[in-house]
Structures are given as structure tokens and as C-alpha cells.
Amino acid sequence: TAQFAVASASELELVRRWCQKTGNTLVSTLMVEQDTGHVTVCRGRPRNPGSMIPADRMPGARLWLYTNFHCNLACDYCCVASSPKTDPRLLGIDNIQALVTEAADWGVKELYLTGGEPFLLPDIDVIVRACVDRLPTTLLTNGMLFRGHGLRKLQAMPRQGFALQISVDSPTPEVHDSHRGVGSWKRALAGIRVALDEGFTVRVAATISAHDDPALDQLHALFDGLGIPRADQVIRP
CATH class of the missing domain: 3.20.20.70 (Aldolase class I)
Structure with missing residues (x-):
């Protein structure tokens, strides 16, 4: 997993689109203010698409x-x-x-x-x-x-x-x-x-x-x- 800072809504959308294109997973977003914060991205897709990481094990x-x-x-x-x-x-x-x-x-x-x-x-x-x-x-x-x-x-x-x-x-x-x-x-x-x-x-x-x-x-x-x-x-x- 990796965390990225985002400084605007457009950057957040860019990360979403990048994950879709590259086959990676946007695990979570945390916006400190309206348009700034960070996102957590996991490499690849979950083996079971219906399962997500438990909240207490989420990166961050x-x-x-x-x-x-x-x-x-x-x-x-x-x-x-x-x-x-x-x-x-x-x-x-x-x-x-x-x-x-x-x-x-x-x-x-x-x-x-x-x-x-x-x-x-x-x-x-x-x-x-x-x-x-x-x-x-x-x-x-x-x-x-x-x-x-x-x-x-x-x-x-x-x-x-x-x-x-x-x-x-x-x-x-x-x-x-x-x-x-x-x-x-x-x-x-x-x-x-x-x-x-x-x-x-x-x-x-x-x-x-x-x-x-x-x-x-x-x-x-x-x-x-x-x-x-x-x-x-x-x-x-």
C-alpha cells in the first residue's frame, strides 16, 4: 500500500481514474479540509472483490x-x-x-x-x-x-x-x-x-x-x- 497527498478534488479524481486504468485499488480517502487530504492505494485488486480490509487493519x-x-x-x-x-x-x-x-x-x-x-x-x-x-x-x-x-x-x-x-x-x-x-x-x-x-x-x-x-x-x-x-x-x- 502507499499513501498520496491530494490538494484538490481534481487530484482526487485523477487518482481514482489512475487506479481504474492500472488495476490498483483505492482503499480509502481522508480529506482534512474540503479539497485537501490523502488517499491510500493498494497494489492490485482484492482476490475477493466483495471483501475489503477491516477498518482496524486499514493502512493509516x-x-x-x-x-x-x-x-x-x-x-x-x-x-x-x-x-x-x-x-x-x-x-x-x-x-x-x-x-x-x-x-x-x-x-x-x-x-x-x-x-x-x-x-x-x-x-x-x-x-x-x-x-x-x-x-x-x-x-x-x-x-x-x-x-x-x-x-x-x-x-x-x-x-x-x-x-x-x-x-x-x-x-x-x-x-x-x-x-x-x-x-x-x-x-x-x-x-x-x-x-x-x-x-x-x-x-x-x-x-x-x-x-x-x-x-x-x-x-x-x-x-x-x-x-x-x-x-x-x-x-x-
Whole structure:
């Protein structure tokens, strides 16, 4: 997909005609003023012409913010190579507030905060409140720092319009710990229990090899036992 700025109704019509001629799909339009805004174009035609992308998956519906890049873990598959030795590269509260304000004005519906490990930031509770004040927000965390100062930061976060997403890679420690470090599975589950006890919405995320992976039913059983609704169990092949 790609986004294009349009500065007039004639430019918007030109994009529509271009999509028709080239076999691409005009997914959405968002006009900030009467004749200005942006359009989202998807390459090619949908396989099923009667189906469209769900609203919450539409390009531009979500803004992901990498609050920092350092982490208390060094997972071997981390897509941004985070670790305790990584340059933090802090985004900072001022930049985050500016981006969130702009995103809300442009029609973004949902915010995701990730890292690195956001709970390493001394002001993560302030960042979360600033985000939730504008848009529904999800924070991705390994759930291992909910004690001491980390617990106090957690307790200071809002419960409404906010969710924590914690990854659990397997229904037993072996696979999870082989990628994330010995003891990390047990501490992740302990973090989930703390967050639930504090009244937070907790979403758990797991990636498995296929929909028929035996781990699927085992993961559901584990998450069911923790009291997490199926709607908040994100298990993907």
C-alpha cells in the first residue's frame, strides 16, 4: 500500500481514474479540509472483490511508536536487535505528544507503543497517559519489570482506553526461554498476573508454526487459565 497527498478534488479524481486504468485499488480517502487530504492505494485488486480490509487493519488506522530501543532481554529473533547494550534512541515525550496530536488530527484510530522495552523508561507512565488522553493505546512489554519502580509506574497508568500486550512464545518454558533467556517464561506469566490483578486489560500474543500446531490448544488452555478472554488471545501462524 502507499499513501498520496491530494490538494484538490481534481487530484482526487485523477487518482481514482489512475487506479481504474492500472488495476490498483483505492482503499480509502481522508480529506482534512474540503479539497485537501490523502488517499491510500493498494497494489492490485482484492482476490475477493466483495471483501475489503477491516477498518482496524486499514493502512493509516494505527500508529506504531518505538519509544526506545534498549531492552532487558536480547531475544534472538528481535526485529530491531534490542538488548541491554543497544543504544536507547529515545523518542521522548515531546516528540510523542506532537506525533500523537498530528495522528489524531489525521484520523488515526489507535496507538501502539513498543520498543525495546518501554518499561525501562522512567517516564513511561507519563507517556502512556499523554497517549491515552488522545487515542486508545496498547503498550507492548515483556511483562518482566512489574516490581519496585516498574510496578509503581504500572499502577500510575490509566485502566480505560489502554491495554498491555505481552508475548508468550510457548505453553511451557522450553521454547520461550530458548529465545528469550532462562526464566523469562515464568516471569512473563508472573507479569501477566500482576497486570490482571491491577485491573488492566491484558492481551497475550504468540506466534506458532501453523494453525494446526499442537501448541495452539495448549496456549489457549494456558491463557484461559489466566483468565484472559479469547478475544485478547492473539495467536498467529
